[in-house]
Every structure is written in structure tokens, then in C-alpha cells.
Amino acid sequence: MILLSLALAAATQTTPQSKAQRAPTPAALPADPREARYQRCVTLADRDPAAAKAEATRWRLAGGDYFAQQCLGLAFATERNWMAAASAFDQAARAAELGHDVRAANYWAQAGNAYLAAGDAGHARTALDAALAAGELTGFALGEAQLDRARALVAAGQPAAARVDLDAALVNAPADPLAWLLSATLARRMKDLPRAQKDIAQALARSADDANVQLEAGNIAAVAGDEAAARKAWSEAARLAPPDSPIRAETAKALAQFPSR
Template sequence: MLLGGAAAVLIGAVAGAVWLRSPSPPGPPPEAAASAAAPPEPAAPAATSESERCNALLRSDPDAARGFAAQWRSAQGGSAAEQCEALAILALGDPAQAATRLEAIAARGAGDRPTKAALFAQAAQAWLLAGDANRAYGATTLALTLTPEDLELLVDRAVALGTLGRYREALEDLDRVLSLDPDRAEALVFRAAALRQLDRPDMARRDLDRALAIEPDHVEGLLERGILRQLAGDEEGARRDWERVVAIAPGSAAADLAAQNLALSEAGPARR
């Protein structure tokens, strides 16, 4: 039995979903920064008092969650206890160890194919947090061998590919996602970022227009639109987008990047 929603909530809280960074004119755009989008949730198991307790502790007290998981594991808690411990380790700031443990649970064959795929997806998110996009790519690819039509996994792999600068391959995954779900705003935003990196700004703008029509306050979409506006010479439009990101998502990774872009814009070309 594996944990359900806690993994997505935890990883989403630990890392913002951003792999967008403003370029430094007049040179070409730099490579995208690492990011972590929330992974797909495992197939929902029947609730147990142990899993519910772990879910609560992961959100409120990761140290206590790790201690609880160790006791649960000693009492034959199995894969669910091991996953709880791995996620506690992630929350305590050791994503590489967490990723290694999550991969080991999946590799041992715990659960059905969707559950194993979700464990590999969680491992991929942890590898991205650890700054190892190659391992993240490998984990998402393993997950996709188990559930090849999982759109969340395809988005996750595209993020890893974008972080590695493999934008054309990222486009292939995102094109596949959007062929099946044309209104997935997150995929549209990531595809726009990849298109910008490939010097195809008109296509990137079209994707952003669609994404922001679907989700007007999509913070990564606003961040990316600000970058495109700056590249097109629309400094005022870029500033509005970045200020909106800071206002609606304070403390997020997107807001941090938007604030950096605003500071560089105010400093002028000599400081970029």
C-alpha cells in the first residue's frame, strides 16, 4: 500500500514549477533553470490510519514524519512506510537520497504498474530538486514504459529535457500532450518556453495567448510572456506581467525570477 496525495502536495510545496529564465540581451536566451512540477499521484489506496498519520506529519512536521515512518517500517509497514520515509527525507532537504529511495521502492516492483510509475515520477521530481536533470529524465522515461499515455509524466519528462537544453525533444513530448489535451495550460506554457529557446517567438506567443486565455493568472505563463515582451522591446508590458507574478504568487520560484527580472530591467541594459 502506497501513499496517495501527500507526495504531490509535498513536492509541489518544496519546489516551484518554473524552468523559465529571462535572457540577457543582446545575446541569445540562456538555458532554462531547473524546476519541479508536481508529479502524478499514485493510484489511490484504501486509507489506513498509518498512511493518514504520515500524510498529516509530512505537511506539518517532517522530522516527526521520518521517525513515524521508521517505526512503521519496523512494524512491517512495507512499501508505504518506505515511501513515507523517503518523502520525509525530501522535505528535510535531501532530495538525492529521497530520489534514490523512491527509485528503489519502484524497482522492487511494489504495487501495480500505475503505482510503480508514480514512484518513478516522484523520484524524478526529487532528482530535479537535487539538480540532476539526467537522473530525472531517466526516472520519467522508466515511468513512461509503465504508463506510456500518462500526460503528467510526459510533461515531467519535457521539464527534464528542457532543463538539459534538449528543447526539440521536449517539444515532442509536449506536442503529444497537447494533441490529446489541447487546453492543458501548463503544457502550453512549457512549450512556449521551449519555442522561445529555439528562436520561434511567434509560435511561443500563440501558445501563451492560449494558456493565459485558459488560466489568466498562470504565474509561469505570465513570467514567460514578460520575457517575450521584453525581447520584443515592450518593457512596460514585461514589467506589468512580472509585477503581476510577484503580486499573486509571493514567495514562489516564479515570483523570485520575476523580481530578478524587474530588478535587471530597472537597472538598465548595462546591468543585464
């Protein structure tokens, strides 16, 4: 039986930029007179990243410190320049730590997410360890950092540790379909079929129009010996995937294992 491997450390390529750009900040942040300029810079980063990079650079030279550095990271993230974004967030986090500002935790989380998008799981793990060790993240922001660290742990070949972080992420960010998808994938790989079936059902309930979710639903159905469900899910994944997506080839290979009808 051919079982397609959905890479847990990079299961969805559409999420990292949105999280880096919209990552929530810790609650109860202290007031800072630089906030107004920061908000203008963030808005600009989303609309015109080149202009935002120029503004952030000027502001940093004029004393914008980690506010300017973090805005620079957001501008790079909009451009999908993940390594540059990760470096900017990393520098913002270090500066915020020196200033004893609780924003450092969020900057570390953003750095970790950007490092993952850049394919650097090692630096991602370091940044996410720092984000979570700070103890300042709560709610959804905490869950997303736990989810990202789980991805880094899988990339490092530590599935048991990833399981701990994924379970925590499901508690803190239960609305995120990616958390359920990755949890289901990890459960399948660890041969826990009941858990995989339960969690993929949650992912489908939240994001049935995601080709990655349908692909994994087919993988899990195939493990369970349910040919009809596997065919249906894989066919739906192929329908939803963009024409140039590798999912098209993967689903074709998966469906070929079954005799033609």
C-alpha cells in the same frame, strides 16, 4: 535587445514539492491491507515529517516495504530534502517493481520530480523514463510525468525531444499553467514566436499572478517588438516577485534596455 533567460528546467521553484507530495496514483490499484497504515503515515508526513520518518522507518523494518519507503519520501519532500526524497521514492519504485505492483510507475514519477528539484536531471530522466515506460500512468499523472521529463530533456540539451513531451503534457495536463509556461519558453527559444505567444496566453489565463509567467510574457513581447506589452509584463513580474527573488534584478535589467519615459 536584452532577452532574459527563464531556465526551462527549473522555471518554477514552487511546484516540485507539491507534486511530490500530492502526485496521484495510477487508477485501479489492487487492494492491500497496508493501505490504512499508509494513509495515516501520509497524513503524518504532511503535518509532522520528523514523526513520519520515524514511523516509516519502524514500519519498513516491520514489513512495510515500499508503502513505508514511499511515505518516507513524502516526509523528506515536506522538509524539502529533495535528494533524500528522491532516493526514498527510487527505492520504493524498485521494490514495487519486484513485487509486480503497478504503484511502481507513480513512485518512479515522484522520484523523477524530486531529482529535478534536487538539480539532478540525469537521474530524473532515468526515473521518468521508467515511469512512462510502465504504461500505467493516465490523465493528469501521465501529463505531469511527461512535463517533468521535458524539463530533464531541456537540461540535457535536447529541445526537440522536450517539445514532443511538452506537447503530450499539454494534452494530458492542460490545467497546469507550468506546462503552458514551459511550452511558451521552449517555443521562444526555438524561434517559434506564434507558438510562444499562443502558449503564454494560456499560461496567463491560468496563472497571471505568477511572477515567472509575467516574466516570460515580457520576454515574448520583447521578441515580438511590443515594447509596451513587455514593459507592462516585466513591471508586473517585479511587483509579484518576493523581495529577495532574482526576478526583481532580471526585470530591472530588462526594463533598462528601454529609454526612460
